[in-house]
Amino acid sequence: MLDFVLSCLHEHGGFGAAPGHDAHMLYTVSGVQILATLDAFDELDERVKDGRLKIGKCACGQTL
Amino acid sequence: MTKLCSQAADIANLQDPVTGTFAGDEWGERDTRFLYGALNALSLMGLLHLVNVEKAVEHVHSCANFDGGYGTSPGAETHSGQVFTCVAALTIAGRLDLVNTEKLGAWLSERQLKNGGLNGRPEKKEDVCYSWWVMSSMAMLGKLHWIDGAKLTQFILQCQVGEARKLSRAMLICLGP
Secondary structure, rough: OHHHHHHHOOOOEEOOOOOOEEEOHHHHHHHHHHHHHHOOOOHHHHOOHHHHHHHHHOOOOOOO | HHHHHHHOOOOOOOOOOOOEEEEEOOOOEHHHHHHHHHHHHHOOOOHHOOHHHHHHHHHHHHHHHOOOOOOOOOOOOOOHHHHHHHHHHHHHHOOOOOOHHHHHHHHOOOOEOOOEEEEOOOOOOOOOOHHHHHHHHHHHHHHHHHHHHHEEEEEEOOEEEOOOOOOOOOHHHOOOO
């Protein structure tokens, strides 16, 4: 499940609905909620350098 | 992807520095759904400090209406979905003190119709999705008992159809906030 969720993550930190889809706030929230449910923020940071911060910056618009 | 990245430089911030609200994407549609989404995601990741929470709270408060509810933007009609996003945003920000809980609780309780289902606005039909938006709001306000839970449960179960036990059209057509 984590593989799929991360395959929807864009370089700038936003999530799309599926791989290749444009990023949007609503899917970014869903992505974060799934990561939280899986307690996977540490693994996120292992797989994607500064992943948590990157997603956070995207959610408030610093990278999108 | 490339398109997003190349245009990213032109988008300074999803949070409007003047109004405090948020956009959903690079195209800039703004309303209280995205404000809630940003606060939700950032709080889950422990990164709320990245945004101006006080400004966001100000914006939500400016969306409050005479009936105690909230709309998509200042002056917009109260809607159960936007009530959820605004009350949830204020809950995350620790500012539920700004909510007129008696008035809003009363408005939300009036969403329950005779058949037990909940609607999104006065004079509208019931829809299963509002069970979530309304009841979540009631839970945050501490007023779950203002809805008849047994009748709502009965309504939701009545929406189950077919062998696959899927919830009916009422659920599928409502995309929610």
